[in-house]
Structure formats: C-alpha cells, structure tokens
Amino acid sequence: MAAFIFVTVFARNVEMLFVGQILNGFPWGFFCVIGLIYASEVAPLPLRGFLSAYVMMCWATGEIIAAAVLKAMLNNTTQWAYRLLFAIQWVWIPPNFILTLLCPDSPYWLIRKGRVEDAEKSLKRLSSKAVHPNIKRKLQLLIDTNELELKQASEFDDRFKGWKSYVECFKGPNRKRTEIACMSLAGQVLGGNNFAYSPSYFFSQVGLNSTQTYNLNLGITGLAWVGNFVSWFVIAKVGRRKIYITGISFMTIFLLLIGILQTPADKNPSVAWAQVGCIFGWVVSFVLTLAPLAYTILGEVSSTRLRSQSIAIGRNAYTLCQLTAQVVQPYFMNPGNLGLKGRTGFIWFGTSFLTLIWAIFRLPETKDRTYEELDILFERKVPLTKFASYKLDINDEMKC
Numbered sequence: 001m002a003a004f005i006f007v008t009v010f011a012r013n014v015e016m017l018f019v020g021q022i023l024n025g026f027p028w029g030f031f032c033v034i035g036l037i038y039a040s041e042v043a044p045l046p047l048r049g050f051l052s053a054y055v056m057m058c059w060a061t062g063e064i065i066a067a068a069v070l071k072a073m074l075n076n077t078t079q080w081a082y083r084l085l086f087a088i089q090w091v092w093i094p095p096n097f098i099l100t101l102l103c104p105d106s107p108y109w110l111i112r113k114g115r116v117e118d119a120e121k122s123l124k125r126l127s128s129k130a131v132h133p134n135i136k137r138k139l140q141l142l143i144d145t146n147e148l149e150l151k152q153a154s155e156f157d158d159r160f161k162g163w164k165s166y167v168e169c170f171k172g173p174n175r176k177r178t179e180i181a182c183m184s185l186a187g188q189v190l191g192g193n194n195f196a197y198s199p200s201y202f203f204s205q206v207g208l209n210s211t212q213t214y215n216l217n218l219g220i221t222g223l224a225w226v227g228n229f230v231s232w233f234v235i236a237k238v239g240r241r242k243i244y245i246t247g248i249s250f251m252t253i254f255l256l257l258i259g260i261l262q263t264p265a266d267k268n269p270s271v272a273w274a275q276v277g278c279i280f281g282w283v284v285s286f287v288l289t290l291a292p293l294a295y296t297i298l299g300e301v302s303s304t305r306l307r308s309q310s311i312a313i314g315r316n317a318y319t320l321c322q323l324t325a326q327v328v329q330p331y332f333m334n335p336g337n338l339g340l341k342g343r344t345g346f347i348w349f350g351t352s353f354l355t356l357i358w359a360i361f362r363l364p365e366t367k368d369r370t371y372e373e374l375d376i377l378f379e380r381k382v383p384l385t386k387f388a389s390y391k392l393d394i395n396d397e398m399k400c
Contacts (some may be wrong), residue, residue: 040299227287247289
C-alpha cells in the first residue's frame with residue numbers, strides 16, 4: 001500500500017492519479033473486510049458489540065483528519081493542496097505494521113485449521129490471567145461451534161473450498177444470513193448517507209459559502225466521532241434490532257423534512273439553515289445507530305466458517321449501492337441536470353422507508369447470543385423477529 005500511495009502523491013496527470021486510486025483500492029478492500037472479521041472473532045461476548053462498532057469509529061477518526069486537512073488546504077493554491085491529502089496516509093503504515101505483527105491469530109481460525117493448542121495459546125494472550133482457569137471451557141465452546149457448523153454443512157469438503165464457499169452463502173440457512181449481512185450494511189447507503197452524511201455540495205447549492213460549507217463539514221465529522229463513541233454505550237444496553245429500526249426511522253423522517261423544507265427555502269434562503277439542522281439531526285441518528293451497528297450485525301450474523309465470505313459479500317453489496325449512489329447523487333443535485341436541491345431528500349426518503357420496512361420484518365436480534373446459539377436459531381428456522389424471545393438449551397442441542 002505504501003508503494004501505491006506513492007503513485008497518487010506524485011501523479012503527474014489525471015490518468016496516473018486514476019491508476020493510483022485503483023491500485024490503492026485493492027489493499028483498502030482487504031482492510032475493509034479483514035478488520036471486522038478479526039474484531040468479531042477475538043472479542044468476548046460482552047465486548048463483541050464494542051469492538052465491531054469500533055470499526056466505524058476508525059472510519060470517523062479518518063474523516064475528522066481528512067476534513068481538518070481539507071480545511072487547512074482551503075486557501076492553498078499549490079499542488080500540495082491535493083498531494084498532502086494522499087501523503088498523510090503514510091503516517092499510519094509503520095504503527096499499523098508493528099501492531100499487526102504483535103496481534104495473536106484468531107482462535108476461531110486456528111480451530112478451523114485444526115491447531116487446537118495454538119488456539120488455546122491465542123485465547124490466553126487475549127484474556128487476563130484471572131480468566132485463564134476457564135480457558136479450557138472457552139476453547140471447548142469454540143470447538144463445539146466449529147463441529148456444529150460442520151455437522152450442519154453436508155458434503156463439507158466439496159462445498160467449502162474456493163469459490164464454492166461463496167455459493168454456500170446462498171444455500172439453506174446461510175441464505176438468510178447473507179441477506180441480513182448485505183441489507184444491514186447497504187442500509188447505510190439506502191438511508192441517504194451520500195446525501196446527508198457528505199452534504200458539502202448540498203450546502204453550496206442552498207447558498208452557503210465555501211467557508212461555511214467546510215466549517216459545517218468539519219462539525220459533522222466531529223459530531224460523527226462523538227456519536228460513534230456514545231453508540232458503544234447504547235449498543236451495550238439496547239438490542240441490535242431496536243437500535244436499527246429506531247435509527248432508520250429517524251433518518252427517514254429527517255430526509256422527508258429536508259425535502260419538504262425546500263419549497264419555502266426557494267423563497268426564503270434563511271430556511272436553508274432549518275435544512276442544515278435536519279442534516280445534523282440525520283447525522284446524529286445515523287452515527288448513533290446504523291453507522292456502527294451495521295458492522296456489529298455484519299460480524300455477528302454470519303457463521304464462523306463462512307464469516308470472511310459473508311462479510312466480503314456484504315461489503316460488496318454496500319460498495320455496489322455506494323457506487324450507484326455516487327453516480328446518481330450529483331445528477332439529482334446538479335443545476336444542469338435535475339437540480340432538486342433539498343428535494344433530493346424525497347428520493348432518499350423512499351429508499352430509507354423501504355429499508356425500514358425490511359428491518360421490521362427481516363432483521364433478527366443477535367445481542368447476547370453466542371455464535372453457537374445463532375447457528376442453532378438459523379438452522380431451526382426460528383422466525384427472524386423471534387430470536388430475542390426464543391428459549392434455547394445449548395446442552396440439549398449438543399447432545400442431539
């Protein structure tokens with residue numbers, strides 16, 4: 001990645017910059033998937049929501065840094081006004097490289113490879129000495145989960161190799177899990193994040209000057225960081241399903257209000273500040289709920305043996321939605337095209353409302369459920385809306 005950043009920093013023309021961005025996309029795609037996989041597999045059950053939601057905190061931290069650098073470069077007319085934006089990425093490579101070398105392997109991955117003793121050592125490294133006497137019990141739970149998934153997957157050796165493992169994500173109980181993984185993350189885009197979470201162009205279209213636009217953008221990214229931090233405590237106390245439905249509900253309402261306010265804003269420019277207020281309301285709703293929670297759900301809903309495949313598919317679904325949104329969003333806003341301004345909120349209101357309907361009927365509750373319990377619930381075809389109330393005896397299930 002360090003080499004690919006070099007290409008973008010010292011690009012001599014648009015074509016070279018484009019190639020550099022494509023090359024950087026390969027390691028970025030890897031990081032988007034592997035970080036969540038690792039977080040969901042090394043965290044104990046009480047911390048699983050925190051650590052998976054921390055993925056979004058990292059995104060928010062990067063956005064703050066990017067927004068601050070953009071603000072600093074606002075009046076810079078030299079070539080370094082854009083080169084520095086790429087060069088700053090080099091700062092993170094040495095510490096990340098060192099930390100990666102120090103991190104233990106995932107115990108789940110070691111179990112899948114048959115390295116039980118190494119898995120036990122990894123669990124000890126990930127645990128305090130106070131819980132070392134219970135390591136054998138924890139290790140047995142990992143082994144039982146792995147064996148249960150092996151039992152559920154017939155013809156395992158044929159199905160779970162190479163590209164066939166991705167096909168398995170769309171068969172049997174895994175089909176529902178893949179749907180949830182895709183929709184929970186794609187819901188961020190369908191909920192209007194290209195419109196409301198990156199509103200710089202919208203602000204300029206409703207009459208705000210460049211300084212106001214960048215200041216508001218910096219404020220939004222700072223709010224996103226604080227909101228993600230607060231979301232940890234919300235996720236620890238409230239169920240995933242309730243948070244997601246509540247969040248997408250408020251986001252849908254704010255998008256509708258932004259669209260409605262555009263008519264009076266056309267006559268009175270000061271109404272644009274009411275739209276800005278709705279944008280901030282949308283951002284608060286987003287960063288407290290869907291932004292971090294989608295990663296938590298994505299890490300929890302997949303089976304341990306298909307986690308990398310499920311997360312990759314979910315991330316690809318998000319990327320496809322994001323690419324589509326990035327293409328159509330300027331068309332909605334550009335005065336030379338539709339020029340909808342705030343009425344663009346009506347369009348995203350529609351997609352956000354459909355996401356809300358999906359969540360009400362298709363999103364299960366995964367909070368406080370071990371991966372073994374989730375395997376059993378999906379295998380038994382328990383209604384997705386009944387996961388939280390379903391009584392499950394793991395010992396009886398394992399005896400079967």
